[in-house]
Every structure is written in C-alpha cells, then in structure tokens.
Amino acid sequence: MTVGTFLTLVFFAGCAAIFLVLAKTVKTRSDNATFDHDFQRFHGYKNTRIAMSTVRSSIKFKTGSRIKSYALSDVRSWEKHWHNYNREGTLTLNVRDIDHPVWTIKFGNETEMNNWYELVSQAVNEKLKL
Numbered sequence: 001m002t003v004g005t006f007l008t009l010v011f012f013a014g015c016a017a018i019f020l021v022l023a024k025t026v027k028t029r030s031d032n033a034t035f036d037h038d039f040q041r042f043h044g045y046k047n048t049r050i051a052m053s054t055v056r057s058s059i060k061f062k063t064g065s066r067i068k069s070y071a072l073s074d075v076r077s078w079e080k081h082w083h084n085y086n087r088e089g090t091l092t093l094n095v096r097d098i099d100h101p102v103w104t105i106k107f108g109n110e111t112e113m114n115n116w117y118e119l120v121s122q123a124v125n126e127k128l129k130l
Contacts (some may be wrong), residue, residue, distance in 0.1 A: 043116060048105045050091070050116065054123055061093070061103040064067050070095050075124050080117045089113040093120065 023129075039051035039060060049062040060069040074096040082089040089107040107113035 002075045003097070043107070043112065043120060045108050050103075050105045050117060052123060054127075059093075059120075059123075061105065063103060063105075066100065068097070068100060070097070072124050075120065078117065078120050078124075080113055082113065090117055091120070 007078065038056065039053045039058075040055065041053075042049065042051035044050075044062075047064050049060075051060040052058075054072075057072045058069055059072055059075060060067070076094045076096060078093045080089060080091050087108070089103045089110055091107065091113055093103050093105070094101060095103065105116075107116070
C-alpha cells in the first residue's frame with residue numbers, strides 16, 4: 001500500500017464518520033422536536049427527557065426508547081437527588097402505571113433540577129398555570 005492510497009482511505013473514512021455524526025444529530029433534533037411538541041416546558045439530558053403542559057394538564061417522559069404521557073393527577077410522588085461525585089442529578093417520579101411506575105430523569109445542572117422539582121410540585125399540588 002502506498003502513502004497516497006493510505007491517505008485516500010483515511011480521507012474517505014473521515015468523511016464517512018462526519019456523515020454518520022451529522023445524520024445522528026439531525027435524527028436526534030427531529031426526535032426532540034417531536035417529543036416537545038405542544039408542551040410549554042421541557043428538559044433533556046443524556047438519554048432522558050421530560051416535558052410538561054399545564055394547559056393540557058399532562059407530563060411526558062422519555063427514558064431510552066420508552067416514551068409515555070400521563071395526566072398530572074397520575075403523578076403520585078417525586079424526589080430529587082444530586083450526586084456530587086459525578087456532578088449529575090436525578091428527578092425520580094412515581095406515577096399511576098402498572099407497566100412503568102417509576103421514571104428517572106437525569107440532570108447535568110443542579111439549579112435546573114431544583115427548578116423542575118419545584119415545577120412538578122406546583123403543577124401537581126397547586127395547579128400551576130405556565
């Protein structure tokens with residue numbers, strides 16, 4: 001194999017890698033736009049997402065490939081945990097569902113996690129209108 005052939009292979013491999021990354025980014029953005037549609041507030045971090053609409057009185061979760069929407073009245077309890085060792089937090093919500101009763105949403109920012117904890121609390125307990 002000559003140097004020219006090797007450099008040509010490296011060039012095409014690089015182009016293929018860039019194409020795959022761009023395709024994944026476009027798909028992710030499209031999925032996120034579909035998930036967040038008709039919801040006033042939404043958050044996503046790593047492979048988890050949450051969206052809330054007080055107008056529709058609903059909350060929607062995504063963990064991995066699982067997506068499900070619930071009425072705010074189906075939320076039974078919620079708690080937050082901040083993990084200092086990896087600078088990540090979780091908001092765990094228990095809902096009225098036999099198949100998937102616990103949803104855990106990840107956060108990379110403690111302030112945003114605290115904001116969502118308060119949003120859920122006010123939406124469920126005080127019928128918050130966004």
